[in-house]
Amino acid sequence: MALSEQERKLLEQLEASLMAEDPKLADTLSGSAATRVHRRKAALAGLGFMVGVVTLLIGVQIHPAVSIVGFLVMLGAALLGISSWARADGSPQPSKPAGPKPTPSSGSGSDFMSRLDERWRREHGDK
Template sequence: MGHRPTRKEFGMALSEQERKLLEQLEASLMADDPKLAETLRGTGTVKVHRRRATLAGLGFIAGIVVLIAGVQVHPVVSILGFVLMLVSAIVGVNSWQRVAGEDDKGESQSAPHDGSGPKPSNQDFMEKLEERWRRRQDGGDN
């Protein structure tokens, strides 16, 4: 079923027999009810949020069209177009953040993080910024 948790991630040690039994249970679940297995894996929620973000993008574009058309028709129509754009933007950003959050969870499962401090990618970014700052300070002093 994808990523296999390590003993450290699981929080307890599994014997070889228990691990094989767990793999057999996963395989039988996939064979018996693939839809349930997909739901338990969580990939279905990512699809829903991606679809929602896409629809929000289309709603935003429709809002622009209504906003521009409202200038020709009536100012109230323009206001409705703006409200449609605003709601679509909020829904789209929230859905996209959830998609990104689910993707980050998948990455963190493949590369466990001990929880102390920022994620490695953010840590690398901050280190680069600090290094740039030091170089600027050293260059400014000379």
């Protein structure tokens, strides 16, 4: 179903306002080229893992060296898949904070909420 001219303009305005308000979310929803590449690598790593499993099982019947190769293929595919999947999420890599880390107290619920509030303010700024 085609959109009318008015609906198309409204959609463009919504997209522009989303980009202005939260560019990180808009980029995540649009799925940048880098994200697609990392997701494709993760999918291929999954297939490589399955090939490694089959090679491992066949190697049990044929020769132990084939099983070792299958295991190494599985291991390499798993490492590649995990790293690609983490990059495809778009989540920033954790970095160490500059200041000293506060120590958690003995399980109070209000402390938990205050830490969440502090983290929110630190990441999103106090607006």
